[in-house]
Amino acid sequence: MSSTVNADRRTQLESLWEHDAIKIIAVISAIYIVYALIGLILGYSLDGIVNTLRRMTYLIAVYGMVTLALNLHWGYTGLFNIGVAGFMAIGLYVTMILAKPADPGGAAQYAGLGLPMPIAIIGGVVAAGLAGLVVALPALRLRADYFAITTIAFAEIVRLGVTSDALQQFTILGAELGTGGGRGLIRNYDDPMNVIFQLEIFSSFVDLTNSLFGFGPTQARALAYSIVLVIVLAGIYWLIQRTSRSPFGRVLKAIREDEEAAQSLGKDTNMFKIKVFVLGCALMGLAGILWRFRRTGVTPEAFRPHVTFYIWIALIIGGAGSNTGSILGSGLFVAVLFEGPQYLRRVIDQLVAIGDAPNTFAGAVAPLLSANPVPLVRYTFAEFLTLQFVIMGVALILLMQRRPDGLLGHREETAAAIPLGVRPSAAGGGSGGGGGSGSGGGFTHGQTRDQHDDSDQRTDGGIDADAADAQTDSLQSDISDSSDTNGTSKTSDTTAQSDDSATDGETL
Numbered sequence: 001m002s003s004t005v006n007a008d009r010r011t012q013l014e015s016l017w018e019h020d021a022i023k024i025i026a027v028i029s030a031i032y033i034v035y036a037l038i039g040l041i042l043g044y045s046l047d048g049i050v051n052t053l054r055r056m057t058y059l060i061a062v063y064g065m066v067t068l069a070l071n072l073h074w075g076y077t078g079l080f081n082i083g084v085a086g087f088m089a090i091g092l093y094v095t096m097i098l099a100k101p102a103d104p105g106g107a108a109q110y111a112g113l114g115l116p117m118p119i120a121i122i123g124g125v126v127a128a129g130l131a132g133l134v135v136a137l138p139a140l141r142l143r144a145d146y147f148a149i150t151t152i153a154f155a156e157i158v159r160l161g162v163t164s165d166a167l168q169q170f171t172i173l174g175a176e177l178g179t180g181g182g183r184g185l186i187r188n189y190d191d192p193m194n195v196i197f198q199l200e201i202f203s204s205f206v207d208l209t210n211s212l213f214g215f216g217p218t219q220a221r222a223l224a225y226s227i228v229l230v231i232v233l234a235g236i237y238w239l240i241q242r243t244s245r246s247p248f249g250r251v252l253k254a255i256r257e258d259e260e261a262a263q264s265l266g267k268d269t270n271m272f273k274i275k276v277f278v279l280g281c282a283l284m285g286l287a288g289i290l291w292r293f294r295r296t297g298v299t300p301e302a303f304r305p306h307v308t309f310y311i312w313i314a315l316i317i318g319g320a321g322s323n324t325g326s327i328l329g330s331g332l333f334v335a336v337l338f339e340g341p342q343y344l345r346r347v348i349d350q351l352v353a354i355g356d357a358p359n360t361f362a363g364a365v366a367p368l369l370s371a372n373p374v375p376l377v378r379y380t381f382a383e384f385l386t387l388q389f390v391i392m393g394v395a396l397i398l399l400m401q402r403r404p405d406g407l408l409g410h411r412e413e414t415a416a417a418i419p420l421g422v423r424p425s426a427a428g429g430g431s432g433g434g435g436g437s438g439s440g441g442g443f444t445h446g447q448t449r450d451q452h453d454d455s456d457q458r459t460d461g462g463i464d465a466d467a468a469d470a471q472t473d474s475l476q477s478d479i480s481d482s483s484d485t486n487g488t489s490k491t492s493d494t495t496a497q498s499d500d501s502a503t504d505g506e507t508l
Helices: 002-017 020-041 046-077 084-099 117-139 144-163 200-213 217-245 247-257 259-264 269-292 306-318 323-351 361-370 374-382 384-402 426-430 465-486 491-503
Strands: 170-172 175-177
Touching: 002 020, 020 046, 020 323, 046 084, 046 200, 046 217, 046 247, 046 269, 046 306, 046 323, 084 117, 084 144, 084 269, 084 306, 117 144, 117 269, 200 217, 217 247, 217 269, 217 323, 247 259, 247 269, 259 269, 306 323, 306 384, 323 374, 323 384, 361 374, 374 384
Parallel strands: none
Antiparallel strands: 170 175
16 A cells, blocks of 8 residues: 555656656755755855855846757757857847937946837847847858857957947947947946836835845845846746747747758748747847846956857756756756856865965976975865866766756657547547547547647657558548448548548648
């Protein structure tokens, strides 16, 4: 009896784990618990622990947005975009230029158009999408590797362009604008979150966080903004989920698997790729805006190529083609590879007195000849942030060797809209009335198969032969029974039902 109960509980837990929302909540919660426990063991204050978790939430939300957009390109359509940072930069710079007041004033040397923040954000998103269109029109004719080179070249053009003297300050239709060059732009517009911060309910939120964690108004604002980013992330996740399950999304997966086959079915694959590339670039622009538009300023150095590299690591960890994997990959990347080494450095610094490190690598390695590893350890600790890139590279190599599909990549997905893997029973096939339309048949027109969240990998292009034979036998049995009962065969009903049996679930 006990074994039966345990088996039932295990079955229930496995069924519950199939829900992707449960996966996200479980993994992110585990990350928070580990960080909180480490902080408590080391004696960190409560406000310090909560602030660390708040920063992680902020980073996970931002990286999750960009990874979802990249998954739309690579995971769904097979577009190798490694110019992510460039589209993020376009979204942010255009938004700041549109939102900055016409009178620069103070330390802000460059003027803007002074548009309301919602319009400025829309302008930045549209500009990123248009940039994606400019890249896609000529570049999509190239093979995947050449397309990748084009996108990374475009990202560098954007980064170096905003630092150039030509764009440092320029005039358009009589308006004096500028990117600020290498010095960047200073934010001299109101905080975009003031719409929320000035609400009466936010005062209650500040009082609540102050009583619980000892937060001041600034920390409470940062926490509120992290919550807003999580809500935006959920909205982008929902949008891409709906896109992937739509006919448009099925065409994208067909292009990813075999573009020539999709073309043979009459699909304009170039148009589909252009649309999805523009959509993904627009979402990257939005993520870039939300990442830094509340900062006091922005410089081109924030959008160096390593940002794109980070996003790709997050996507590979979670698994290409899985929206849930994109979020889980972002969470694990931030917790283990991005924030983890820095957090570990602070922990080691608190527990152990490292001492002064040598100024050069040679000075750190030379004592090894006399069996003294201490200078090298001290030098490694001092260069821990640089070592972080090495850790990421090693982790990426191990991941590609051990689990190349990522956590949730290559999940099964059925192209058919009916369960073709189940043979209908003989009794059920003959119980229907005229034309085989009875409810006892093994299949019903329009019956769908439950598919999990993303299930965003490897569309099954064909139909199981045994299941197709079973469906045909059932159809013939129904026709024969109907003919014996009514004394006549309804040709039009038979033809219509045959058309349904042949086409249902095969179209993109």
